[in-house]
Amino acid sequence: MKTVKNESSKGSPRPAHVLQKSRLWLMYPPRLITTPVVWQLGQKHKVITNVRQASVTDEIGIVCLELEGRRADIKAAIRWMTNLGISVEPVEINIIES
């Protein structure tokens, strides 16, 4: 079952099987720029990937990605990317301010 977040669901625990969306900025180091990371991500993890913006130069790859899946699968996907050496930030980037 797919649910959409709304006011009434806010603040209550979400059942494990419910799908959720996560909006992320990925920043690739130069050595990964030519690697098909998003494709690999979809192969290795049960998540739906949806690229919204991307900018690739010789020095950095920046991808704005939406992931949809179960919370545990999204967390595993993020862990896999960070272990590869990709910087994974929420779409807001730096939420923790001084």
Place this chain on the structure above:
Amino acid sequence: MDKNTGFMKALKCRECGREYPLEATHVCEFDFGPLEVVYDYDRIKHSLTRAVIKSRPQSMWRYRELLPVAGEPTVGCQVGYTPLVKADRLAKRLGIRELWVKNDTVNYPTLSFKDRVVSVALSRARELGFSTVACASTGNLANSVAANAAAAGLKAYVFIPSDLEQGKVVNSLVYGAHVIGIRGHYDEVNRLCAEIAGKYGWAFVNVNMRPYYAEGSKSMGFEILEQLGWTVPQHTVVCMASGSLLTKIHKSYQEFMKLGIVAESRYKVHGAQATGCSPISTAQKAGLDFFKPVKPNTIAKSLAIGTPADGFYALKVMKETGGAAEDVTDDEVREGIKLLAETEGIFAETAGGVTVGVAKKLIASGHIPQDASAVLCITGNGLKTLDAIAGHVGQTREIKPSLREFEALLDKENKLINA
């Protein structure tokens, strides 16, 4: 004025330009670009004049048509209008003709410029019907949300890394805020905060309220223009964490020029970072329009954002205005703090030391000419970062309760000075 929207027109994506209603939302659904408030400048032009501004109380709200609230502000009504100090002694030391210090070390109530952004975010949050506000912070923002929420009778949740120094935690706890320490690496804490912000129906000041929150920084720029006698400074030096403040100072200058409140002028906005966390200044110096994330390692904790959300836009502003960027080492930060304190009697936190240190470098390198006039934006009070300079500002000399000992000490010190 529309009672539901004031002089605001919409929220607009900074990337694709799509417009959204004036709600608690911050990201474009199409490309996830950040949203920004757009105003009805034609209407504002008829309401906001120099005379109107001067007739109002001395707070940041004297420019309220250009701040994102629909009605009268209800939180932080005394915030802002901090002194613009003519810093002749510092100017002499830095080798520049004219220098001004915009002194937000004395901003009300929590002694940093964050009170500006928080009072806007909380005023707007109330208008939108929120009763709980929140933030994720390691210092100034947490203190400001806690204090302003307390004064407004709002419930506040403050998320902090669990290893934060006790002094900073006390500065939020004292106001009765719910302070939640999160164990883990910065990135994990950051992502959890994003998840919490998305899941709970609260006004998260720097997440879903961010379009409104960020606009509060403009008030610092408006005040500079008014306090300089309705003129635009040739050079403004601004410290950069996320880079937001620099972009909003620029926006404030642009808005006053657009409305005819100040004359069209050329000006440069310069950015300041600490070398231990300098993604934006490194990119600017290399001529890039993008930055590479870094792992922060600096005593300037309030600027320690390795992946600055507004870094791209800050680079754009510096390019457009012809501004430069520089960074300074931790030792130079301490020297900057001491120099500002010893010459002007202003005790700034580490971010202020960064700004002074960078200004010194920019003047020495000619990016700010010696015959020019400049404003330094000093954003927070030194009492908040005592640890950073403890042991670096000399020490007390102890004597017995004896006049003879005191005179002997004076004699010794005078000989040292004259040697």
